[in-house]
Amino acid sequence: MPDRTIASSSRLQVLKETEINPVLISQDLKSVLQDHYDIILLNCEARHKNFANIRVTPLRIAGGKVMALQSMDILIENAPSISASNPGPDFKRNSELKEGQIYKISVSHRGLFKLDKNFFENKLKVNVAGIDPRNIRLLGNGGAMLPESNSAFRIDDLGENPVLFKGEDDGIFNDGDYMLFYADGPDSVNYDPVTKEMKSIKNIYSSKSYYFIKFDVRPGKRISKIGTILQTNYTTSSSVDYYHHEKDLSNLLDIDECNHGSGQKWYGEELSNTRELNLSQEVQLDNIDKSFPAVVSAEFASRATQTTQLIINIDNASKSMPLASSPFSCTSRFAANNYFRQNFAITSERPTVNISFPQTGINSDGWLDYINITFTKSLEYNNTPLFIFDPTATSFATTRYNIQLSSNLSDIICWRVTDILSISEIPVQKSVLSASFADESTSYQRYILFQPEGITESPEFESAVENQNIHELDNVDLVIVYHTSLKREAERLLKHRTNFSGLTGVAVDMAQIANEFGSGSKDPSALRDFARMLYSRNTKFKYLLLFGSASFDYRHLLNNAKDYDLVPSYQTAESLDPILAYPSDDFFGLLDPQEGENLSGMLDIEIGRLLARDLEEAGTIVDKIIRYDTDPKVESDWKLNMLFLGDDEDGNTHMSGVDDLANYNSSDAPWLNQHKVYLDAYEQISTPGGERYPDVNRAITEEVYRGAFVMTYLGHGGPTGLAQERVLQENDIKTWDNQYKSPLLITATCSFTPFDDPRILSAGELTQDQTNGTIALFSTVRAVYASENYALSLATFEKLFKKDANGYPTLGDILLSAKNEVLGANSRKYFLFGDPSQKLAYPKFEAEVTSLNGAPLNNTDTIRALEKVTLKGIVKNAAGSVHSDFNGLIFVTVYDKPVNLKTRGNNGGVQFSYQLQKNILFKGVSDVTKGEWSIEFYVPKDINYTVGKGKISLYATNLKDEDAAGYSDKFYVGGYSKNGIKDDKPPVVKLYMNDIHFVNGGITNENPKIYAELSDDFGINITGNSIGHDLVAVLDKNEQNPLLLNSFFNAKANDYSEGTVSFPLKSLAPGKHYLHLSAWDISNNQGSADIEFQVLSSDDVFIEKVFNYPNPFNTRTRFQFETNYINLPLDITIQIQSISGKVVKTIQQRITPGGFRIDDIEWDGRDDLGNLLANGVYLYRVGLYSSTKEIILSQKSTYQKLVILR
Template identity: 35%
Template sequence: EQGRYKRIESFTINYNVLANRASNALASQNLALTNSVLSSGQWYRFYIEKSGIYKISRNFLSQLGVSVGNIDPRTIKIFGNGGRMMPQANSSNYPLDPVENAITVVGEEDGSFDANDYILFYGEGPTTYNAESNTNINLFTDKTYYYVNISSGNGKRIQPMPTIEQEADLQITTFQDYQFYEVDENNLVKIGRRWYGDDFDIENQRSYEFNFPNLVTSEPVRFDVYVGSKSETPTSMSVSVNGSAVTTLNLPQVDFSSSVLASGSSFTNDISVSSETITVDLDYNNNGNPSANAYLDYLNITATRNLIYDGDQLRFYNDLVNNNPGIAEYIVNNASDVDAIWDITDRFNVTSTQNPAGENSLTFKTESGEPRMFVAFSSNDFFEPKKDGFSSVANQDLKGNILTNNLGQFQDLDYIIIAPSNFVSQAERLAQINRDQYNLSVKVVELPKIYNEFNCGNPDVAAIRNFVRYVYTNASSPQNRLKYLCLFGDGSYDYKDRIQNNTNIVPAWYSLNSFSLTNSFVSDDFYAMMDDNEGTMSNGDRMDLAVGRILAEDPQRAREMVDKIDLYYQQEAYGSWRNNVIMISDDVDISWERILQETTDGIGNSIEAEKPFINVVKIHSDAFQQESSAAGNRYPQVATAIKDAIEVGALVVNYFGHGGEDGLAKERIFDKDDAQEINNICKFNCFVTVTCEYTKFDDPNRQTAGEFTFWNKNGGAIALITTTRQIFVTVGVSYNEVLDDYLFAFNSNEYPSMAEALRRTKIDNNIAGISQKRLVYFIGDPAMKLAFPKPNIRLSRVNDVPITQPIDTLKALSYAKLAGEVTDVNGNILSNYNGILTATVFDKNIQRQTLANDNVTQNGQTIILDFNTLGEVIFKGQATVENGLFEFDFIVPRDIGIPVGNGKVSFYAQTNSPLSDQAGASFDVKIGGIDENAAEDNIGPVINLFMNDENFVSGGITNESPTLLAKLQDENGINTASGIGHDITAIIDGDETNPFVLNDYYQANVDDYKNGKVSFAFRDLEPGPHTLTLKAWDVYNNSSTAEIQFTVYDKDEELVIDNVLNYPNPFVDYTEFWFNHNSIDPLDISVQIFTVSGKLVRTLNGQTTGGNKAVSSLSKDIVWDGRDDFGDKIGKGVYIYKLKVKSQRLNKQVEKIQKLVIL
């Protein structure tokens, strides 16, 4: 580098056949219930960074925390599984528990661990070649952890090599030496598990030096190089060895607007060299493109050397013995300084041959016919291990305890939550929620404990999978096997925290393909592959349990996400929004994109047909007017429609079309800002995106719209079924259709969890063979089911006439009375059902067409989609359900469609004893025509306006996203039928070009169609004074207007309080202290009460209940009983009080003084 050669100072052995070698007792198929060795004894942890023979001194043991003066060294044991990456294939043999390694303890014979005593053992470092990942470097860790164990019983000791008397069939005087240069610093596309090192940018030429003493020059050298490149033009890398050209690697160009963002090239061949020093020169030709970059993945060289000891630890093997059964005799020359040679073929059961006489030519025999590995060493050349800050290891026993209950009895598990230690409290909250909601058997497992037990403390995705498989396999029966797995924490493409702000909390699996956004996957499916022939993530691997991930990078985020999940099940989250589903499609910019809107529309129709109680809201972008702007084409009406529909509430939001990390569609119909600002608290949806990279969560330094959708504390999604990479449209069509079949449980009333619906989709025969199924992720709690109401509610009478008989047509301005019944799934009336019904009456379906905004044609025909949507809402109100029966009435608006046709009546009922909900629908009501005998009405509705709560006084203060509350009253009811010019509208500061249409936010009161209320949350109003004008119409199309003034203060810059008072005032023994504020955060409150002479008689402290944009800005949180700090009643009269309010977030405090009177 920079004109200098580099010397390779560390290397490992390319001994691939040994990578899976272990005793049969340790085969991963041996998954029977057992106890971990970590369950008892004293355990201490240390680590190594390279392979070799290590010496552990008495002093080092003492540093680990071992009481060296009180131990019998014969009981010292060392456990470790080595530093290699764990195999991904389930069929591979690999230990399931820390394995005891054979060691030598010098000086143990006297039973005392004296000052000059020490331990010798062979340790395998983290640089061991792995064929599954084509790397020399462990992807997950740069350290290999081992354990020292102090417990009863003598430890395993290194035994002598078996003595072989018979003649050798093969003499070994040479060995293969494998050296490499590999540095993992750059992930070219920030996807996949292939990392690169040296970059060829400003410096296009680099040299690498390898030294092979005693090289056998007559034998060829195996040479292997791999490089990657990012360039929009073809480039190349010239490779020469010792000045002779070997090859030129051609690196194809990439189109950074496409899905393949880098390219790679490799060369593997035998070459001849004549020098022990091998210099590799790499010369990058950027083809005149200064922005082109190349990167070196690895240089691997395998050379044959004479078996001559050179003074350092010498590891050696010879491929000749592999396929020649018999006896092999090894002859090590220059061996006078060699004290011993260890056979490390089985790293757990090392054997030794000594050289006590200091023979210069040391010989030993072994059986041949299989690969064998040895190390020769002298007593003055040992490596030293290292310790970190966590030396002591607490006893644990996941294997023995995971399937037992609190009484120590066997108990199957339904659900496991894996979390880092600092997330455990929130994971336990999530576990309890699922116990309460679904009666599941759930356990929380700390991630470090899995690593400790299943890979000796070394992180590896296969350790997690093996733990899950252990639980799954040991169920009492197939039907009682593990069903759900939650990975509680964020993930990152960087396993080793090389990048800033990394979020590798719980690792995800990555494919080796690291260049293509369509063929490189990040996936948690890996943890659900339980069969013996699975694990490599081939297309045929099928998930056996549902997996979900909670995206949280710190404990605060973890708490917020569990808060959302908890709220989803609470009473305030119930409501008729649970009958809604939103279907969104991209527009048509080129002809093949017609399938986007056609598929979306078809799925919406299928949902309506299979689940009639669901109200499908269709938002086809191309059905709205496209507008041009400096930033490109936009659909402002679509963006508004999406946000409004989400805030009204829907169980599922499904989008099919183009998109990416920044949002949906190139017209930006829903972006990161929208994801963070939507306010649908208590109405969280499952956000389904069949698009590209909407939730590419694994790049910590580029947060996506999908992540913000999930993280929104005041709304957004409760879960996402979403894409993390680019998906082909043909795959998207099939995926979306199959997914919705399972998600909505077509032909069934038993709904799976959302993650289980995704699992069934991935193993469905229409999807199972598609590799891109891996890029679809479930974000959320994998056991959570969508809050579908139970069936059924049915219409029984119209205007007192049973629907089995001819019934009246609902005509404009006519009086209508509808009655119905809440039933079980078999149609029996629930006579003990008492609650509140929400009824929504829709006019006839509306036939619509897309507008062909981009004038795209196919076969000479402009592409236009004809589709149906629900009719306008002609009434929405509530009624009392008594003993399973209900009725409600209303006046039909003048603005209905005049032609007669069938409308839809949507029902939703809720009872609180116990808390449950039901839904149903009827299509039996005919709507149309005009009642010519309707009474006259020329008076508009009465309107009363408030902001945030009904105690608001016009001119008061609010935060930037206040909620408008409008109480409406009219003798004949309020019009929501959306006749032209007859909408309920709100206008801010006279801006009539941007009205807020509030029809969907109006609902009549319980059993009273004449009174109702609008509740609408504004988004991010500008600080300062505002005037709001609301206009509403009655069903006769008479209008009224009302105004209210309010002042918005920036919650992020200043804290403001107003309207400070106590109520009642005067009072005897109870009063509340009221004030308005502009904060969405909890505020600290202090009220000091003084006599008029200034003597302090009482101090009251508390906190506001704020916390989200839907909470009132009025605080009534401090109350007083008229007593002093000692509990004594104070005298009657006038008192002064000082109210102080402090924001911890802003570190600001405000105060005001008022008077009160005690009677």
């Protein structure tokens, strides 16, 4: 039973259950059932409303039998708002970075750092003359990762760190003056009182901790001294310290050939070939107190089919731990994570430490995560900073710390560094070779003892920081978060959304978010906290668009991959299970106080991501979005096409699921026309590489070329394409030709778009970042389950065509609704790769048929073969009356009855039955004038003569910014007209390649288009109802594989007797090719045409058949040539020179050729100065130039002659 979310609750009571008689299930499933129906109630909140998510396991065990739940009555008791007692944080309105001169610095470890005059002048390039050092401030929050829980404490904006500034009292920055500060490094260290360990937590987002130097107009915070404490309750001369070894070398799922790098955890040294790791040279336990045991902990990942063991040997004392087995499969955990903790008696400051993973004769691999040694040390100061921490002190109100000194020191001081925002100096009492200090100790306190003049290390200078204040933002609908390199295109898209969609928005650099919400670190929680701030101020904030790709490799640890972590995504803590480890942008939309951790809760805002890796890709994507929204060429009847794709595996599960979606869509939005490509309906070909469906690939390419409003696929898949038979691969996508017909692509499959893997460009990414392809994707990033895929897909379709007070939903509306309806890990792996504020190009108004053959349309009308039909109708405005201001064109498609189809049952499978309304009786175009239209046509002879319901599909456009759609099925098709036409004249066929400029025998590239002009007195037959009467093309005399062109015929406006065909050919071999096209009229008279063309490889660009006409000429001539370079921007240069070689005229044009022959470059015989050239012979040649991501081109033709004769 799928999850369902209902409004408001906290308590659930079952009142009544109705069961079905025992059912049969597998023994594996039976073993996990309980004796009751398992019901889980999850309290959730979304956009300040309460919801309850109810999950039911509808099977139980009763007397050894399996019972199934048929129905259930439940009582939901309402509860107060979850967040009523916790309204959320009160964020600042002004950032510390709003004003002042600011510089960003970094450190890679905890410690003391010095900034002297040389650092300011030579690193920061600041002239300190005239600067009052008392007004220099240090800002930063430490380097640890931000908490994931929204309710956990964090510093808003940037806290000020107290510093020691020697010599500032005179207000002048002198040569000997310097600033000294303590900084926490990027990793956090916490003491666990239960295990008595110092635990180091690696910062997975940054290897640096960032701070900011600010030159202000007010004094900075300085380290204050506390008063001397004379009486203490506890005295100690020891401290707890630690040694930690951890190298992040591998994300284990990244090295698994079945999967992609996932999760937050990385591992270090691999103990597979080399089975031991000796750390003796680096372990140093200074001043270790041998009377206390050391706590040694480690984590180790093991991959073996049987139990193995890990052995840690320290100073010849060995302790071992059994390691769990881990099955070798693509869907099971890649390895088992094992935790080791033992006490060791360590007697040396430089102990021998050896880690071994013994070979046991079975295939086994292992990886060390870390080893940590927590030990007690004597408090001895040896002229280097001494860190002091004694957890025992918390049992007493005050504690005195006694330290031995290596020499008589007078300048030693002590800072309490527990809280970096309130560091204090503790008075130190000194004697000849000892020192002591006292402090309150009811909570854990950390100290550092040092000599100020002995500190020499400086931080690393990062950059100057421009003033910023994104904390002031409020009252926005849309936020675009971009990487600095993509700023231009992000701002261009924001301008479009403001002007076109009427949204209030802002584009924000991810670096600014890192500075104000992450203390300079690109922590995903910083981005989420920024979104929380906007949401807490105003729920008008609805759309978050992440502009740029991301990577599971936050710190760019992979040497063989580029750094594509432009705008980070969130990775799960789970890092070994390929099902439970994944990225999710949903993290940024879980904004309520109780949410944040574990990706639990309901989304509060709509999130999308544009997968640009560089500025050129970003420009291509933004161009596509603006074109989709505003270009009149988009307005056409492709918007009525819905394409459903179903895999042939798993007992027809996927075809059945996608057909259910199609059936739902047919009843929910009947004005749409469905097209189905179910793999098992096509011939399966055996190849050396496995089973293949070449006709499926061809069918998808043809459907994309014709145009699909939404494409939906259910089945198997991966980053290289769909299905085990390799459907929709990279090369297929690259040949798509649908610049003005971009679909929404829904892929309910595994890992179609693992965008965060920097070493691959997935099929999903490829559909977005090219000129052709998709307008957006609802797509998966990791492995998912088929049943949950269907549930989420159904929830998506339930929202896809539903209007509310604001009209049709945005892409973000659709996916947010579906995800909040179907909660769970599966839905977290679904992303919107697109703009969440984008609406699909839904038709705005309704078109209607008002009469058939002069009578109002009703359910009794029948149209028959060979009779003339006249349809009339209107376009309605929003009020439902005739839209009298609407003038343009209407596309009318008349369908025969639905047909019942069966798949082939390939691989010995069961045939799958489905229905499709696919046979077209007529397809034409007519004018719309003042909202009214009419059209006439003759019904073909080749109809299905059985009487049944047909369908009229309507799409109207004013060719600018308004369109309409509609349908009618209130009529019947069948029978034969006794008064039908008599016709024995065949249709006229004119055949070209790409366009009418093509000349027989000309050149093309490997992906040309068939282009034909057809005419007949009574129209062309495109019904597909009769064998042998289809509109078909035959390439290279391959009669066994004709190309069916029925659905690619487009009638001429207001004339059923003429039309054109445009059909894509793909991946033709270089060389000579022959094409035959055959057409039938509605009376089944045949006409045909033949053509020959030469395919040239696109690896080389050719310029052929260069000439000008007329030649000789008097006043004007046209230059003409053929090239195999089309559909991309092309700079053409024609250089004309005298016989002596002097250039007299340069003609330049920039075009995007749609055909292979260019013949419209005209010249008037004048030179570059506008003067008429003298009679005579001149030389010229054509140059082609282009620089795009696809190709860098520079090609010139041979010289040709022209003659001017006046």
